[in-house]
Amino acid sequence: MTAARKERKPWPMKWIVLAILLFIPAYTYLTLHFRRPGPAFQPYQDMRDRADVIRLLKAGYHRVAIDASRPADLALPPGASTMPCPGGLPEELRKTLVESPLLPMEVNTVSAAPTATSGIDYPIGISYTLPDNKRQLSGAHLYEREGEIVIVADFERLDGGLMSRTREGTALLLVPPGSLRPGTYRVILVGERASKQWSLTVR
Secondary structure, eight states, X not given: OOOOOOOOOOOOXXXXXXXXXXXXXXXXXXXXXXXXXXXXXXXXXXXXXXXXHHHHHHTTOEEEEEEEEOOSOOOOOOOSOOEEEEOSOOHHHXXXXXXXXXXXXXXXXXEEOSEEOTTSOEEEEEEEEOSSSSEEEEEEEEEEETTEEEEEEEEEEOOTTOOOSOSEEEEEEEEOTTSSOSEEEEEEEOOSSEEEEEEEEEO
């Protein structure tokens, strides 16, 4: 029968504390130094975006993310004459998107030039009405296909008890250079119940 092994003594607490103190700075440095730039991976959002891209390409759409902001003073000169059109996404685009975006209830006015140059920003000023005080502007997208451009101002829901001060709002949408190919387009800026449309020539 083998001799009984000597009972192991636990490590002194000072060595455990020292190991922790050495590990935390090293881990923090390596995490910050080698972390991939950009937002963290969001599985549902990333998978939905990837599915959207594939479905849009198959349907012949070209999608562009455009800047959307709410400047304190939205002073744009009068532009193209706009006409009202039915609200809601066009049927083909609505069926193509995995998830329908949150839209303003109505697009009230649009200020945008009737012509644009493909290599220069194309600004669009809008005023809109929201269905409630629980939404805020989060971005915008442009969808182009076969002589038609659909512009969607995206909104997100406010969390908890947060509420916007008013249901009325204004925004400046900025289409980046190179997003539009030369040609003549029918442009629709979409609201749930009421949208606006105008004619645009890109040179």
